[in-house]
Amino acid sequence: MKPKRPVSPFEAQRKAAQRAALNALKRARRSAEKAGVSLSEWEGEFLESVGDRIKTYGRAFGDPEKGAPGQALSSMQGRKLKEITKKAKGEAPKRRWGRKTPKAGE
16 A cells, blocks of 8 residues: 655645635525525526536636635635625625615605
8 A cells, every 4th residue: 555645735725725615605505595595596506516616626717817826716706605695694785886875865
């Protein structure tokens, strides 16, 4: 039996990022189910496909410019995951663009 090759710190960090991303995806789906919040078809497909790509390729994006080295999710995928998690918790989504709606009486 061959002795195990020592794992480089970079490799260990990459594996930890993969585990963290997969756990975050599972946590988002479980919290939505537990709270009774129905995710849209797109959100369910997003969670599933990102999880599959992380398991297969080690990260969910192909272009290295879209995410930090050693990370499993791109910056935009991380943002969408946070939005899904907030929706599952019942928090109101943050408004991104546009004018503020006037309050009653203004």
